[in-house]
Amino acid sequence: MDFKRTDFPDDFVFGAATAAYQIEGHKFGGAGPTHWDTFAAGPGNVVRAEDGALACDHYHRFAEDLDLLKDGNFDAYRFSTSWARVMPDGKTINPEGLDFYDRLVDGILERGLKPFQTLYHWELPSALADKGGWANRDTALCFGDFTDAITARIGDRMAAVATINEPWCVAFLSHFLGHHAPGLRDLRATARAMHHIMLAHGEAMTRLRSAGIDNCGIVLNFEHSAPADSTAASRDAANLQDAIYNRWFIEAVNKGTYPAEVLAGFGDHMPGGWQDDMAQISQPIDWLGVNYYTRHKMTQDAGAVWPAVRSVDTELPTTQMGWEIYPEGLHHFLTRMARDYVGDLPLYVTENGMAWADQIENGVVDDPERVQFVSDHIMAAKKAIDDGANVKGFFYWSLLDNYEWAFGYEKRFGIVHVDFETLKRTPKASYHALKTAIAR
Numbered sequence: 001m002d003f004k005r006t007d008f009p010d011d012f013v014f015g016a017a018t019a020a021y022q023i024e025g026h027k028f029g030g031a032g033p034t035h036w037d038t039f040a041a042g043p044g045n046v047v048r049a050e051d052g053a054l055a056c057d058h059y060h061r062f063a064e065d066l067d068l069l070k071d072g073n074f075d076a077y078r079f080s081t082s083w084a085r086v087m088p089d090g091k092t093i094n095p096e097g098l099d100f101y102d103r104l105v106d107g108i109l110e111r112g113l114k115p116f117q118t119l120y121h122w123e124l125p126s127a128l129a130d131k132g133g134w135a136n137r138d139t140a141l142c143f144g145d146f147t148d149a150i151t152a153r154i155g156d157r158m159a160a161v162a163t164i165n166e167p168w169c170v171a172f173l174s175h176f177l178g179h180h181a182p183g184l185r186d187l188r189a190t191a192r193a194m195h196h197i198m199l200a201h202g203e204a205m206t207r208l209r210s211a212g213i214d215n216c217g218i219v220l221n222f223e224h225s226a227p228a229d230s231t232a233a234s235r236d237a238a239n240l241q242d243a244i245y246n247r248w249f250i251e252a253v254n255k256g257t258y259p260a261e262v263l264a265g266f267g268d269h270m271p272g273g274w275q276d277d278m279a280q281i282s283q284p285i286d287w288l289g290v291n292y293y294t295r296h297k298m299t300q301d302a303g304a305v306w307p308a309v310r311s312v313d314t315e316l317p318t319t320q321m322g323w324e325i326y327p328e329g330l331h332h333f334l335t336r337m338a339r340d341y342v343g344d345l346p347l348y349v350t351e352n353g354m355a356w357a358d359q360i361e362n363g364v365v366d367d368p369e370r371v372q373f374v375s376d377h378i379m380a381a382k383k384a385i386d387d388g389a390n391v392k393g394f395f396y397w398s399l400l401d402n403y404e405w406a407f408g409y410e411k412r413f414g415i416v417h418v419d420f421e422t423l424k425r426t427p428k429a430s431y432h433a434l435k436t437a438i439a440r
Contacts, residue, residue, distance in 0.1 A: 001375040001437035007382060013114065013393030014438045015076035016069060016415065017351055019121035019165070020085065022402040023058040023065075026051075026123070030096040032088025035129040036122065036405075039181035050408035052123075056400050056418050059100065064425065065400065066107045068416055072427075072435040076114035076159065078350060078395045079104070080121035083146050090125035090142055098153045105154045114159035116350075116395070118219060119147055119204055121165040122180070122405075133182055134170060134193035137271060140200035147207040155213050162289055162350070163204040166221040167197040167249050179406055187306075191269035195277070198252045202280035209283075219289030219350045220249045224329035228299040228312045237309040238298040240265075244307060246333075254341045256282035265306045287392070288342055289350030292330045292377075294323035319373075320355035320411055327376040334384035334391055346392040352377050353397035355404070355411040358428060365417045365428035374415075374430060375437075396434070400425070 005014070021036060040051035058065055069077050083090065085097040108115045120143065128139050147163075155161070164170065171193035174180040184190075201218050208216045225241040227234035243259040251257050256278040263270065296311035304310070316324045334347055354373045358365050378394055385391050401414035409420050415431040418424070 001371065001378070001433050003375065003378055003382060003437060005438045005440060008385070011392065013075045013348070015074050015078055015114075015116065015393060015395040016072075016399035017078035017395040017397050018058070018080070018399050018402065019118070020080045020082035021052040021055070021121070021123040022398075022404070023056040023400055024052070024082065024085070025054045025057045025059045026082070026084070027053040028057075028059040029085060029100050030088060030094045031082060031085040032090075032094070033126040034084045034123040035126055035133060035181040036124075038126060038129075039183050042183065045183055046406050047408035047410050050403065052403045055403045057423050058400075061423065062104055063107055066111050066113070068425065068427065068431075069113055069399065070111040072431055073438045073440065074113065076116050076393065076395070077108050077399075078116040078118065079108075080118040080165065081150050081154075082123045083120060083143070084123045084125040086150050087125060087146055090128040091145065093149050098150070101150065101154055105157050109157060115154075115157060116160045116162070117154070117158050118162040118165045119143075119150065120163065120170075120200070122170060124181070129182060134196050134200075135175070135189040136192075137196055137199065140196045140203050143200040144203040144207045147204040148211070151208060151211050151213060155208070155211055158213070158215070160215045160217065160287065160348075161208060161213060162217050162219045163201040163208075164197060165219045166291060167194075167201070167218075168221055168245055170197045172244060187266070188269040191266035192271050194248060194266075195271055195274050198249065198281045199277050201253070202277065202283065205283050205285070206280060215286045217285045217287040217289055218253060219291060220246075220253075221291040221293075221351070222246050222329075222333045223293070224295035224326060224332060226295060226297050228297040231299075234299045237300045240307050241296070241298045241309050250288075250337070250341050252278070252281050253285060253288075254282065285345070287346040287348060288337060289348050290330075290333055290337065291351035291397075292333055292349065293352065293354075294319075295326040295329045296324070320357050321407075323354075325354070325373060327373075327380040330377050331380040331384045331387075334381060334389045335387050338384075338389040344390050346390050348392055349377075349381055349394040351395060351397035353413050355413045358401075358412045358417055360417060360419075360426060363426070365426055367428045367430050370415070370428070370430040371433045374434060
C-alpha cells in the first residue's frame with residue numbers, strides 16, 4: 001500500500017463493510033422470506049439461481065469474522081440489520097432476530113470496534129412486497145416501525161446509523177432496469193419507488209431523532225458519468241445519467257428538491273402530493289456515506305425509451321464485474337459533495353472495493369490487483385482531505401466474499417476468501433497489506 005495510518009488524521013476511521021442478506025444465512029433464526037428469495041427463484045435472474053439462505057453463515061460464525069476485523073487493525077465494522085429477520089412479515093417482531101443483533105453488537109464492542117449500522121440493505125419482507133413494496137407509500141411508514149424496533153434494542157450502542165443503503169439500486173436498478181429484486185421494468189413503479197425510498201429515509205430519521213439517536217446519516221452510491229465524446233448529445237446524456245443516478249438522492253436530502261430533468265421523464269407517474277414529503281426527507285443529517293466503484297462514459301441511445309442513454313467501452317482496466325477502474329472518480333465525488341452540497345459535514349467512504357476471480361494456491365490468495373485498487377482509492381480519499389473535504393473514514397467492501405446479489409457467489413469482493421463449500425475463511429494478500437498499512 002502507498003499509505004500508512006499516520007498519513008491520515010488521528011480520528012480517521014478504517015473499517016470494512018458487509019450486508020445482512022449477503023453474509024448471514026437467511027434460513028437461520030426465524031427470518032422471514034424476502035423479495036430476494038423469490039427473485040432468485042425466477043428464471044435467469046441470478047447466476048445459478050443462488051440465494052442468501054446460507055451465504056457465509058455469519059449467523060453462527062460472526063465471532064470468527066469479528067476476530068478478522070480486530071486482528072486486521074480495523075477501527076470499525078459497517079453491518080446491516082435485516083428487516084425480514086427482525087420482522088419476518090414486515091410488522092411482527094421476531095425475538096430471535098433482535099437477540100442475534102444484540103449478540104453481534106456485544107461482539108463488536110468486546111473487540112474494541114465501532115459499530116456502524118445500516119438499517120436497510122435491500123432485504124424487503126415478502127409480505128410487504130406482496131402489497132407493492134417500494135411502489136407503495138405504506139412501505140416507507142412500515143419502515144419507521146422497523147426502525148423503532150431495532151433501535152430500541154441496539155441503538156444506544158451505535159457509533160453511527162445509516163437509514164438506507166444505495167437508494168438508486170433499491171429504486172431505479174430494481175424497478176426500471178429490472179436487474180435486482182423485484183425485477184420490474186416499469187416507469188410508474190420506478191417513479192414511486194424513487195420517492196418512497198427517500199420517504200423511508202425521512203421517516204427513519206424522524207424515528208431515530210425521536211429516540212434520541214445521534215450521528216445519523218444515509219449511504220448514497222455515486223457513479224462518475226462522463227461524456228463519451230465532445231458532442232452536445234453526449235454531454236446531455238452524461239448530465240441526465242448524473243441527475244438520475246447521483247443528483248436525485250443528494251438533492252432530495254440536501255435541498256429538498258428533485259432534478260427537473262428527471263421529473264420531466266417521470267411525467268405524471270410521481271405519487272400525488274410528493275412535494276409535501278420533501279421537508280421530512282431533507283431534515284438535517286449528521287454525516288453522508290459515499291459508495292463509489294466506477295465511472296461510465298455516456299452517450300445518447302437513439303430510438304430508445306427515456307432516458308435513452310447508454311455507456312460505451314473505454315480502454316481502462318476493469319474489475320471482474322467489468323467496471324472501469326477510475327480512482328479519480330472517488331476524489332471527484334468527495335470534493336463535489338463538500339463543495340456543492342454538504343460543506344463541512346463529515347463524509348465517509350462507506351463502500352469501495354473490487355471483484356476479482358481470486359483463487360487459493362498453496363493455501364494463500366495472492367491478489368495484487370486488489371492491493372493496488374485499495375491503495376489507489378484510499379490515496380484518492382487522502383487527496384480529497386488535502387483539498388478540503390471533511391472525509392472521516394474509509395470502509396472497504398467487503399470483508400468477506402459473499403452473495404453478490406444477481407451475480408450469486410461468482411463475483412468475489414472480499415479481502416477474506418470464503419470457500420462456499422466448507423465456509424473456510426482465508427485472508428487474502430490484500431487483507432494482510434491493509435492490516436500492515438493501518439497498524440497503529
